[in-house]
Amino acid sequence: MHKAILVLLSPIILTTLPITGLADDKPTSKDKLNEKCPIEGNIVAPDHVYQYEGAKYAFCSEECLQEFAKARTSSLYHKIGGKTAINAAVDLFYKKVMDDDRVNHFFEDVNMRRQHNKQKEFIGAALGGPTPWTGKDMRKIHSSLDLTESDFGVIAGHLQSTLEELKVDPELIKQVMTVIGSTKDDVLNRRSTSE
Numbered sequence: 001m002h003k004a005i006l007v008l009l010s011p012i013i014l015t016t017l018p019i020t021g022l023a024d025d026k027p028t029s030k031d032k033l034n035e036k037c038p039i040e041g042n043i044v045a046p047d048h049v050y051q052y053e054g055a056k057y058a059f060c061s062e063e064c065l066q067e068f069a070k071a072r073t074s075s076l077y078h079k080i081g082g083k084t085a086i087n088a089a090v091d092l093f094y095k096k097v098m099d100d101d102r103v104n105h106f107f108e109d110v111n112m113r114r115q116h117n118k119q120k121e122f123i124g125a126a127l128g129g130p131t132p133w134t135g136k137d138m139r140k141i142h143s144s145l146d147l148t149e150s151d152f153g154v155i156a157g158h159l160q161s162t163l164e165e166l167k168v169d170p171e172l173i174k175q176v177m178t179v180i181g182s183t184k185d186d187v188l189n190r191r192s193t194s195e
């Protein structure tokens, strides 16, 4: 290709690159990278950088980078559409929850903006997203609410119908609901039924 044309096209080529990948991952001085490898905890090397959903993650070795990359692309989080899908799902989910008189009273005094963000973080992490959940323990959060099996069923039902409405693959919905179901003992503050 003629050099002038390439120069003109380069911004278009760069902005249409996929958000996930190893292309152009060399950090620039503007990037603030993590200092410790998310896999091994060692100091990172600037030539082992992986980009996912626009964020850059540095590693101490190529093996760690590959392990992290594989975990990302094989995760349920990735398969249902990543951050964009989770954000859309949680927003629609809370709309359904707040329209439902069986459960909306629980959220009367809750800062819903914060709640949306926390739920996005939690579900994202639970489905294998890149950022681990560092928030409060599920048991502690819900223990004062005196929730019942039926409350849990209503909330889980709204999540399921949200995913159906967003046309997520039924097999993936099943897998997401299994992950959400695994929080039930904690949310209902009861002894583990899986032991």
Ligand code: HEM
Residues within 6 Å of the ligand: 103, 106, 107, 110, 115, 118, 119, 122, 135, 136, 141, 142, 145, 147, 151, 152, 153, 155, 156, 180, 183, 187
């Ligand atoms: C289905 C599984 C559930 C998951 C994964 C879940 C997850 C969460 C998360 C991530 C938070 C925010 C934590 C934080 O503030 O750091 C939260 C808070 C809350 N959840 Fe759940 N939850 C579930 C079930 C329920 C149910 C069944 C109810 C009631 C019907 C409920 C009511 C609440 C309320 C009221 C809060 C706010 C508590 C507060 O700010 O004091 N949750 N939940």
